[in-house]
Structure formats: C-alpha cells, structure tokens
Amino acid sequence: MLKEFKEFALKGNVVDMAVGIIVGGAFGSIVNTLVSEVMMPPLGLLTGGVDFSNLYVVMKEGVEPGPYAALANARAAGAVTLNYGLFLNALVSFTIMAFSVFILVKAINRLRQKADAAPAPPSKKTCPYCLTLVPQQASRCPACTSELPGAADPGARVAAK
Structure with a gap:
C-alpha cells in the first residue's frame, strides 16, 4: 500500500498539480495585495475617500x-x-485573477495549437519545365503539356477505374 501511494504521489501529473496549486496560491496573494493596496485606495479617492x-x-x-x-x-x-465592501474587494480580486488565468490559458492553447498543427502535405507541385504550379496528381502540365516526372501512367489510372 505504501508503494502504491509512493507511485501515485510521485507521478508527474500529481507533482505538476501540486506545483500549480502552490504557485496559484502565491499568485492569489499577489492579486489580493494588488487589489487591496494598489487599486482600491485610488478608487476610494475617486469616490470621495471611501475605504471599501x-x-x-x-x-x-x-x-x-x-x-x-x-x-x-x-x-x-x-x-x-453585512460587509459589502469586503465583498467588493473580493469581487475585484476574483475578476483580476480570472482574467489573468484566461490570458494564461489562451496563451498555452495557442502554443499547443502551433505545436500540434502538422504541416499539410503539399497539394501542388511545380512543373520542372515551365515552373507552373500543377495539382500533385497531375501527369501532364496544363501550361506546357509536358509529361511530369514521378506521375503515374495515365493508362494505369484509367485501367484501375
């Protein structure tokens, strides 16, 4: 049982999650301090010196x-x-935290999409004689009517159909 727990606790996903929770907690305290000590005092001044x-x-x-x-x-x-001022502080903190997480997730998803997107195989090739772009399956160039190298025998395609 101890061995199973050790395997579970030391798996990459669990360790990654633990690091994420610790960093998230630290980030949360930074956002709370930003809201209560940096953003709310000027907002209070704008609203007539109100301490939220x-x-x-x-x-x-x-x-x-x-x-x-x-x-x-x-x-x-x-x-x-009924402490609605503390609720307003928490609401502003949550909004900043949620927006920050949204931006982070959006950036990570963008990086994943770039990594996952494999380049599509080319749909066209260049005629070696006249340098015209022709479909990949073409056996003759439509511009210069040259037979294209590497193309299947047109008679074989007709026979296969």
Whole structure:
C-alpha cells in the first residue's frame, strides 16, 4: 500500500498539480495585495475617500450602540454586520485573477495549437519545365503539356477505374 501511494504521489501529473496549486496560491496573494493596496485606495479617492474595506451595514447593534467608526469597531462591539465592501474587494480580486488565468490559458492553447498543427502535405507541385504550379496528381502540365516526372501512367489510372 505504501508503494502504491509512493507511485501515485510521485507521478508527474500529481507533482505538476501540486506545483500549480502552490504557485496559484502565491499568485492569489499577489492579486489580493494588488487589489487591496494598489487599486482600491485610488478608487476610494475617486469616490470621495471611501475605504471599501470599511463599507458595511449594521444588521444588529452590539453591546455598545453605534454608529461605529470602522468595521473593526463594529466587530469589537459584537455587532452583526453585512460587509459589502469586503465583498467588493473580493469581487475585484476574483475578476483580476480570472482574467489573468484566461490570458494564461489562451496563451498555452495557442502554443499547443502551433505545436500540434502538422504541416499539410503539399497539394501542388511545380512543373520542372515551365515552373507552373500543377495539382500533385497531375501527369501532364496544363501550361506546357509536358509529361511530369514521378506521375503515374495515365493508362494505369484509367485501367484501375
């Protein structure tokens, strides 16, 4: 059983997934910091100095009656609050994260398509006498009527039909 677990845990897919989860977690914290510390303060200034993390509605006052100066004060007083400002921060974080993942997946898919796309066999060849492009199966050039080398005997094609 230990051997089976070791084989499972050390498979390439599991290790790749673990690395992805760790990097994703680190990326998530970077995006959250970007939103809360870089994007939301200027947005708050544009909206009249509003601190989005302190936007809330008191649903039930706590031990001390309100109004509360900040969400931390309301929580300390034991008030029940609806924290829509924190939700807005999370929504912006999610949008940035989802867009970043979308761009990453799109780039990876584009690279995969380029790698998977094998070149199609040529559908035309060049007549060695007049350099006209002719269909690959042609036995004679339509421009100079020369017999093309490597073409099947036209009589053999008729007999085969």
